[in-house]
Amino acid sequence: MTTQEFSTMVQKYQALVYTVCHQLVPDVQEAQDLTQETFLAAWRAIDRCPPGFEKQWLARIAANKAKDYLRSAWVRKMNTPGDEVLALEGAPPGMQPEQQVLDALGEEELTEMILNLREPYCTPCRLVLLEQHTMAEAARLCGRPPKTVEAQVYRAKKMLAQQILQNDRVPCERRSVHGTV
Amino acid sequence: MELFDAKGCLSEEGLQALVGGQLDETQRLEAAEHLAYCDRCMDRYTALLTDDVLEQPPRSARGAVMGTIWIRLMQNTWGRAAVATVAAVLALTLWRAGTLEQILHTGQQLNTWLPQTTQQTEPELLGKPVNHKAPQPSTAPLGKPIEDKKQLTEKLSDALDALLHHSADTTEK
Numbered sequence: 001m002t003t004q005e006f007s008t009m010v011q012k013y014q015a016l017v018y019t020v021c022h023q024l025v026p027d028v029q030e031a032q033d034l035t036q037e038t039f040l041a042a043w044r045a046i047d048r049c050p051p052g053f054e055k056q057w058l059a060r061i062a063a064n065k066a067k068d069y070l071r072s073a074w075v076r077k078m079n080t081p082g083d084e085v086l087a088l089e090g091a092p093p094g095m096q097p098e099q100q101v102l103d104a105l106g107e108e109e110l111t112e113m114i115l116n117l118r119e120p121y122c123t124p125c126r127l128v129l130l131e132q133h134t135m136a137e138a139a140r141l142c143g144r145p146p147k148t149v150e151a152q153v154y155r156a157k158k159m160l161a162q163q164i165l166q167n168d169r170v171p172c173e174r175r176s177v178h179g180t181v
Numbered sequence: 182m183e184l185f186d187a188k189g190c191l192s193e194e195g196l197q198a199l200v201g202g203q204l205d206e207t208q209r210l211e212a213a214e215h216l217a218y219c220d221r222c223m224d225r226y227t228a229l230l231t232d233d234v235l236e237q238p239p240r241s242a243r244g245a246v247m248g249t250i251w252i253r254l255m256q257n258t259w260g261r262a263a264v265a266t267v268a269a270v271l272a273l274t275l276w277r278a279g280t281l282e283q284i285l286h287t288g289q290q291l292n293t294w295l296p297q298t299t300q301q302t303e304p305e306l307l308g309k310p311v312n313h314k315a316p317q318p319s320t321a322p323l324g325k326p327i328e329d330k331k332q333l334t335e336k337l338s339d340a341l342d343a344l345l346h347h348s349a350d351t352t353e354k
Binding site: 003006007010011014015016017018019020022023024025026028031032035036039040043055056059060063064066067070071073074118119120123142144145148151152155 | 183185186187189199200202206207209210211212213214215216217218220223224226227230234235236237238239240241242243245246247249250251254
């Protein structure tokens with residue numbers, strides 16, 4: 001594809017790409033930047049564009065760009081120490097706060113909580129946390145990309161830990177062992 | 182509102198909420214993650230993005246995108262041209278300064294220092310049965326100039342005599 005043809009393609013699909021970006025990332029400036037990033041990525045991979053499916057192909061690239069942006073934003077937000085994370089300071093080195101909270105829970109209770117998770121978290125968490133599959137196996141069984149499964153399990157753990165802390169379900173004696181609360 | 186159905190795909194109301202901008206941040210992340218790999222949901226989603234739903238970007242993306250593409254193309258082209266120019270200038274400088282000749286001369290000197298070795302390869306003999314009566318290659322070093330002309334003349338005349346005697350014997354028989 002020549003640069004002239006690509007320029008025509010940008011003109012034709014810029015509204016579609018911007019709409020996808022803006023629906024996923026409401027900030028106008030960010031959506032505009034993601035639109036440009038989408039077209040630059042499309043130019044680099046233009047040979048892989050299936051003829052006749054330009055609309056879906058560009059929308060997928062835009063969704064991927066938005067996903068990367070939202071994932072970074074989510075991680076930044078969650079890793080900013082809030083009360084619940086600060087409350088868990090003093091945990092053994094290398095132990096994540098949410099893992100500590102999950103470990104404090106009884107097996108039966110944890111199983112119930114995992115099975116009650118909503119999609120898209122229930123299936124990968126059941127496979128990884130309950131059935132002890134590896135991330136790669138779980139990804140294959142779910143039909144999802146491995147990185148997506150990893151991210152979903154990671155988020156699910158964070159959510160479960162928050163849920164437990166909010167419900168005040170962590171036994172008091174366990175908390176006191178780690179010198180918290 | 183359930184964003185996903187039991188099969189793990191985006192629900193109809195979830196898609197409508199996405200198009201209507203009614204999802205929170207986590208739900209938008211979940212939807213983006215799903216649309217990034219699910220062909221079926223991407224088809225359903227793009228089918229909803231009709232002309233009346235599409236939004237125009239505040240600034241046209243074409244100018245910025247094509248500008249960046251042109252800059253990258255020029256950087257590649259000019260980068261290669263710059264490398265070629267530097268190489269050409271370096272070669273010219275070396276040539277003008279006589280460094281190239283010096284290098285070549287040094288190479289020739291090296292050749293003279295190396296021992297004179299000649300490989301005796303006789304391809305026509307390869308693969309043939311061993312014939313002990315076949316003339317054996319001379320052990321004398323090849324390429325050595327014959328210093329004595331007299332010796333050469335004598336050798337030649339002896340060889341001619343032997344040939345003549347041999348032919349005379351065969352005709353008598």
